[in-house]
Amino acid sequence: MRRSWAAATVGALVLVVGALSYFLVKVTNERAPSGEGILVWGRFRDAAGLFQKSRVQTAGIPVGQIEKRELDPDMPMARITVRLLPGVKVWENAVVSKKSASLLGEFYLEIDPGTPIGIVKGEKLPMRQLKNGDQILNIREPTGMADLMADVGTIMPIMRDILQDVRTLTSGPIASAAENVNKMIETNSIVLQSVLTKVDHIAGDIEQITDTEGGNIRIAIQNVRDITESIKSLVGTSEGQVSKTGEAVRGSLQKLQATVDNLDKSLKNVETITTRLEKGEGTAGRLLTDDTIARNVEDITEDAGGFIRGITKLQTIVGLRTEYNFLSGQPKVYLSVQLVPRPDKFYLIEIVDDPRGLRESVVTNTESARGNTISKSTTYSLNRFKYTLQFGKTFFGLVTTRFGIKESTGGVGLDFHLFRERLLLSVDLFDTQFNRYPRVQGRVAIAPFNQRFFYLSGGVDDIINKRANFGSSGGFDWFLGGQLVFNDEDLKSLLLFGGGAAGGAKK
Template sequence: MKGLFSGVKVGIFLLIVAGATWYSFHAVTEGIGSAKGYKVHALFNDATGLVDKSMVQIAGLRVGQIVDRSLDGRKARVDIFISQKHRIFENAVITKKSTSLMGGFYLEIDPGTPTMLDPISGQKRKSKLLKNGDRIMVVVEPTSTGDLINNAGQLLPEIQKLVQEVRKLTSHNVKTLINNTDNAIVTNSKALNSLIKRIDDVAKDIQGVTATAPRDIDVILKNIRDTTKDLKTIIGRTGGRIDGVGDSLQAGLSKINKMIDKLDNQLTGDKSIVSNTKGLTENIKEITEKINKGEGTIGKFVTSAKIADDIEKITSDVKGFVGNLTGLQTEVGLRSEYNLMANTVKTYISVNIFPRHDKYYLIELIDDPRGYRSTTYTVTRTDNPVVGPPLSRTEQISVTDSFRFSFMFAKKIDFFTFRFGIKESTGGGGVDIHLMDNKLQIHADIFDFSANIFPRVKVGLMWEFYRRMYLIAGIDDLMNERPRTGAGGGRDFFIGAQIRFTDEDLKALLLFGGSAIGSMTK
């Protein structure tokens, strides 16, 4: 009778789980498909990951689903059913978005605006509402990881060519330019030093002339003014001095002429400044002409529009890919449960990774003092009555205290969350029911199917009494009265508490903790 009652309990539980599962999927799929609405379609280059009844959302809320997929020329046509109460304008934008890191996709629609600028006239006008059978013209498709890697691979040969060209330029042309510049500086510095020295000599000669000549000129002028009587006598008296002045001036002029000739040779001769810098200017001119014509890797890199477009596309792809990764939200939880019958405390450390608000990955590390139970049976047969009875059986039960882990995929549909994966190092699944705006949660898990007579069933209630703080109560291993093998310790009741931290909470804690540690060390 006792076994029959346990079987009835298992049957009732399975019926409840099956009914809840059927209701949730029926409400999501059939409910939208049977509602009143209209169909629109869009053309995609790649419809991978889009399946029938995939979600269609506006601002994160479900408004429709995919009803059909087909080929339209070289593109994939995706037909979408939209609920009648949601309006979509002709300037709407449809975007293919990833639901997870595993490759699932859904469609997000920007319904557009009631007014728009006419693309032909440029005037503002009213936007048309899309009707049954119309097409959404603007389609945005994400870049896959494979496309990103391919684009980067196509750019690598161009980068290698650019590096080789720069290496050649720096090893030959730049060295030639430096040598020519150095030779020009050395040669011209000698010429300039010689020119400055000659100018200094000329200045000394002119200074000598101007120092002696004024006195003689004053005497001559005075004699001319005062007397004209004896011109021959005056000329005879001052002739030598005038001749001396003339000789000095003539010597100075000769030196100036020589200096000008030397300067002309420096400017126009074979070893002139122009000749020394001619190689430098020719090299620069040759390089700039090649770059302007698009010759060589550097020229192609500067003038090629294709390379610029490829770089812009790759940076855009990287930005989108990194944006998807940085958009992940993380929630860390710490939970402790006190098992009343076993008088032990079970501890959980969990991490929830949310790629989207209705989907997450659960990772748990569990420490259960009840440990993992294993049973060993030893059967002894003997014909010697001295040794013992003819048939004896020895049962040995060992309990090991080991850590276990969970890794589950969770999907939220309405007020249900379905989980599937590894639960406490065994295969299993579970369902959560969210009530009172997520303040109250009922969760049930079934796992560890082969350790005892019945699978291990854990049912609990979680209440958020304060922001991100929870009280927990429930029953573990509901189907089995006594432990047998595996991680279950038999039917037991538990109470506990949990606290959760989000990304923002962790940042605030780290900031506060860092400030506190910094103030303590001062």
């Protein structure tokens, strides 16, 4: 009779859980929203480095993610669709920029949401707020290596023509003008020297003729001689300065010619390098022209970017739960760490201090000399500490399935998240070895605060087994307790507070 009642209880529990799961899945399929926030899109010439789920941010703050990337059906361009978070508003003068996130080739989108009032042709006009499915027209993309090489190839012929014109100028009109100036200076110096010599002779003749004319004439002639000497000295000094100026001009022209020659050689080297790059010669040329290498590098950067995004998006949730079992009169303590790489997947690591413990039996037999058993004793030992290692998958944000190791034995579990996770319903099935029937545990947790950092929990344990196979450690029980939950931001705040308190204590 007892066995039939237990089987009926298990069957009823399975039917109830199955019906509830079917109802929640059906309701979720019919009413679950496709996503929150609005969808906007834009056209890009190059979508390399942009992947699905890549972040979209404004002023360094995440405001959404890339929902989909595809080839635009109307133009040979990439069409990138972005899902913005609820509450993020963008106007028709918004600007989307593609920016590099790392040296591995990963990019993200920086969006300037625009303003309700924009300036168009010097006038202030109201801007339309974008709605779901609208297009962002203002797109900014960085210049790629291929565009840069094309610009260099366009500039090279222009630079070559400029250098040729400079060379022609320095070796033609300027050089001829400098040579003519130098010759003119030399010719005028000779003529002026001849004139001064003749003037000197005339002064001597006048002195001889006027020896008897008196002291006034002699004084006048002496003054004329002094004047001619001063003029001669001045002309000699000016001739040297003019000659030095001509030599300096000629030296500057020679240096300019040498600089032009060196620049021409450098441009020829640059032209040779760019030609080899275009032909795919050398390591750099193969990197720029070989599609296989480019695809391999893109695959590597995509894998590395995905790995890095997985690490940076990993969320850690730490929980501390204490429950009091009323029938056994002992508390049970849980310390859990939940690693969440994605919103719909997590890994649960848990250490449990269970008063029931793991039961291990040691049988001791005492035999007589004839081989008969005289006495038999059985000793049971308990190990209070247990561990849980489970993988969880969430469907539609409402139903979570778990499987793995539950309290050091194989087990599975089912969780229901209701009212934005303020009400949690859990059912676990595990521990199939130590009692007559598997251990079934049901729990209800309620978060009284909106922040969901504290839960009040209660439930029943070992529903099917009315009493344990080994002493009093096991069987039906009911419990009440509470749980504290910390996420990454809470842990950072606690660490900062603890570090500041420790520093103040040392002072």
